[in-house]
Amino acid sequence: MTDIQALLGDEAEQLLTYECKGIPKEDLVLPGSDIVDRVYRDSDRSPQVLRNLQAMFAAGRLGGTGYLSILPVDQGIEHSGAASFAPNPRYFDPKNIVELAIEGGCNAVATTFGVLGLCSRIYAHRIPFIVKLNHNEMLSYPTTYDQIMYGSVEEAWNLGAAGVGATIYFGSAESHRQIVEVSEAFQQAHELGMFTVLWCYLRNPDFKVDGVNYEDSADLTGQANHMGVTIEADIIKQKQPTKNGGYNAVNFGKTSKLVYGELVAENPIDWTRWQVVNNYMGRIGLINSGGESKGASDLADAVRTAVINKRAGGTGLISGRKAFQRPMAEGVELLNAIQDVYLDDSVTVA
Numbered sequence: 001m002t003d004i005q006a007l008l009g010d011e012a013e014q015l016l017t018y019e020c021k022g023i024p025k026e027d028l029v030l031p032g033s034d035i036v037d038r039v040y041r042d043s044d045r046s047p048q049v050l051r052n053l054q055a056m057f058a059a060g061r062l063g064g065t066g067y068l069s070i071l072p073v074d075q076g077i078e079h080s081g082a083a084s085f086a087p088n089p090r091y092f093d094p095k096n097i098v099e100l101a102i103e104g105g106c107n108a109v110a111t112t113f114g115v116l117g118l119c120s121r122i123y124a125h126r127i128p129f130i131v132k133l134n135h136n137e138m139l140s141y142p143t144t145y146d147q148i149m150y151g152s153v154e155e156a157w158n159l160g161a162a163g164v165g166a167t168i169y170f171g172s173a174e175s176h177r178q179i180v181e182v183s184e185a186f187q188q189a190h191e192l193g194m195f196t197v198l199w200c201y202l203r204n205p206d207f208k209v210d211g212v213n214y215e216d217s218a219d220l221t222g223q224a225n226h227m228g229v230t231i232e233a234d235i236i237k238q239k240q241p242t243k244n245g246g247y248n249a250v251n252f253g254k255t256s257k258l259v260y261g262e263l264v265a266e267n268p269i270d271w272t273r274w275q276v277v278n279n280y281m282g283r284i285g286l287i288n289s290g291g292e293s294k295g296a297s298d299l300a301d302a303v304r305t306a307v308i309n310k311r312a313g314g315t316g317l318i319s320g321r322k323a324f325q326r327p328m329a330e331g332v333e334l335l336n337a338i339q340d341v342y343l344d345d346s347v348t349v350a
Helices: 004-017 035-040 047-058 081-085 094-103 113-123 153-158 175-192 218-230 246-250 268-278 298-312 328-343
Strands: 068-073 108-111 129-132 163-170 195-202 235-238 285-289 316-318
Touching: 004 298, 004 328, 035 047, 047 163, 047 195, 068 094, 068 285, 068 328, 094 108, 094 113, 094 328, 113 129, 153 175, 163 175, 163 218, 175 195, 195 218, 218 235, 218 246, 218 268, 268 285, 268 298, 285 298, 298 316, 298 328
Parallel strands: 068 108, 068 316, 108 129, 129 163, 163 195, 195 235, 235 285, 285 316
Antiparallel strands: none
16 A cells, blocks of 8 residues: 555645534535445436446446546647657557556546547446547647537447546636537436536636636636536546635635635645535535646655545546556556555545
């Protein structure tokens, strides 16, 4: 097992002993081995959706815990193939992407139509597939921030996908169209028996105030999550917040002073707890993204992110670049270190 305390360093005691007071853990619906029966079974999800959700929660090293470790590899479109795979060119080969997810003990692999289209006959029965339906296209100039559908829900179903994923850039000029497109796609996915995962991101240049980017603030991301669960995402993927106070900084919309002290303290676990709260008090699972690779600190950063997510009441991590931008053995080690946080009973919900 990973030495979590050593990797957390000077933050270990504070992160591992912190207790959330504003929204106590007793008010949350927490992950567990029975999460599909406890939450999703009584919803409007069909038996086929329940079966595919259960298959994902039962897969990999975290199978049966109610927690998720997912490998996402859609960055070849979002950031360019060179930016994504030049640090480790073997991942230009789609088979190696899926092999990393399997060897790394992940619950699922989330990637593109192109990758899964070449690998579905080999791997669809070995690990749950999540097909990412839309992507930002960043070859056009000047750069715009929009999400474009790259294939259909039916095509994802034909690939043997257990679920589909999509991104909405809440706050962007194109968000209204994206909300309609994705909500319709999620409805169709549920009709075909696939679960849904929403990349619930914020994009707006006015969310950057005095050099500070509030696109990852607890209050704004929490509201994005609340909109995401409204269109029936079964899992929400969100950046882990590094601050609070987005509404107040950008000076628009409505919020409550209770979010800035009484309910949400100035602590990364409390900030992430607010994201969980906006996911219907945790009934819809929150998975935080792993973020970009920074090199030597990746292992410690990934474990820190996992500790904060778990202690906040989250459901897991979806970490890609930190894993696939290095040799496979090191990528597997990093994924296993993330999973060890969720397997370690000493890391409790705050």
